[in-house]
Amino acid sequence: MQGNETFFWIPFSIIVAIMLYIDIWVTDHRKSAITLKQSVIWTFVWIGVALLFNASIFLFMDNGKTVGIQFLSAYLVEKSLSVDNLFVFLMIFKVLHITEIHQPHILKWGILSAIVMRVVFILAGVTLLHYFHPIIYVFAILLLFAAWKMAFGSDAKLDPETNKIIQFMKRNFNYIHDYDGNQFYFKKESILYITPLLLTLVMIELSDIMFAIDSIPAVLAITPDPFIAITSNIFAILGLRALYFVIEGIAEKFYLLKYGVALILAYIGVKMSLVDIYPIPTYISLTIILTVLTLSILLSLIFKQKND
Numbered sequence: 168m169q170g171n172e173t174f175f176w177i178p179f180s181i182i183v184a185i186m187l188y189i190d191i192w193v194t195d196h197r198k199s200a201i202t203l204k205q206s207v208i209w210t211f212v213w214i215g216v217a218l219l220f221n222a223s224i225f226l227f228m229d230n231g232k233t234v235g236i237q238f239l240s241a242y243l244v245e246k247s248l249s250v251d252n253l254f255v256f257l258m259i260f261k262v263l264h265i266t267e268i269h270q271p272h273i274l275k276w277g278i279l280s281a282i283v284m285r286v287v288f289i290l291a292g293v294t295l296l297h298y299f300h301p302i303i304y305v306f307a308i309l310l311l312f313a314a315w316k317m318a319f320g321s322d323a324k325l326d327p328e329t330n331k332i333i334q335f336m337k338r339n340f341n342y343i344h345d346y347d348g349n350q351f352y353f354k355k356e357s358i359l360y361i362t363p364l365l366l367t368l369v370m371i372e373l374s375d376i377m378f379a380i381d382s383i384p385a386v387l388a389i390t391p392d393p394f395i396a397i398t399s400n401i402f403a404i405l406g407l408r409a410l411y412f413v414i415e416g417i418a419e420k421f422y423l424l425k426y427g428v429a430l431i432l433a434y435i436g437v438k439m440s441l442v443d444i445y446p447i448p449t450y451i452s453l454t455i456i457l458t459v460l461t462l463s464i465l466l467s468l469i470f471k472q473k474n475d
Contacts, residue, residue, distance in 0.1 A: 172394045175228060179398055182220065186213070186405050191275050206412035213406025217242055220402065233449065237390040238399050240453040244385050244435070245403035247428050247460055251317065252378040253407065253414045254425075256371055262327055263367045267412075272349055273364055274408045277371045281407075284375065285400045288383045293393050303439055306384035310436030313381040318429035332373065336366055385432060388439040389452060420467060427463025431456055 190213075221242065225235035256277075260270055295302045327333050336342065343360045346353075351365035386396045434455055438447045 206409045209409035210413050217402040236449045236453050237395050241386045241389045241399035243456050248382045253411050255374045259370045265367050273368050281375050281404050288379050289396045292383050292387050307436045307439040310432050314429045314432035385435050388435045423467040424463045427459045430459050
């Protein structure tokens, strides 16, 4: 662990605790669906907090410029990858007929489990890299495959009638279709039933595991430092509920973003494979990530009419 990183765990933990309280407790007790305007405002709040933490790294951490660039690069990669994962969440909610008023409750538990999962995956990845360095080439191959799949793979459609996970849950548990509450399960006449909300949560958790397999190697390619990898990941995850409703409102506008993210994954895969031959400086990676993301968004807006 570099320099005074140990001290930074304290403000980081406090910030995350406050953000989780606001995002999970305060906003979860609303009586109506989240509007697009509210989602945009909260999304900018979460991003602003992450950038302020990034600025404190630049200013106060030992070797702050290098570590700060690593944090920002990892945060941008995770945030952009999260957008692609949210498209999957959008599809799951749609095909399982989850109303907007119940979606934040499911996302809450998805985010909490994602935080735990990211910490475990990152620590496992750092340990593997430390004790078995050649695993880095396996990570590189995973990233290149993920990039190809994102750019050229067909968009799989979730069919509740044929999906094996959904059918397994329905066959092995008492499942109720016409439930309109906010619980994952409930008991009726001494019989325990699972609801569509639990089924949806299971699908989202499985999706997030697949997402982590792609995203964790991408972050470790930028930095093997557990502090930067964990903090950038958690900051990217926090506020995903608000970002989800932004994506739901403007999903079609940024149709080229997934190709930009695929290009970033491919670049990071190449960067990882060259680490023992020519370590690419992090500031170059940050420049490439920012350029690709910006161009993806701008080109999506410029050619929007053509896409329509």
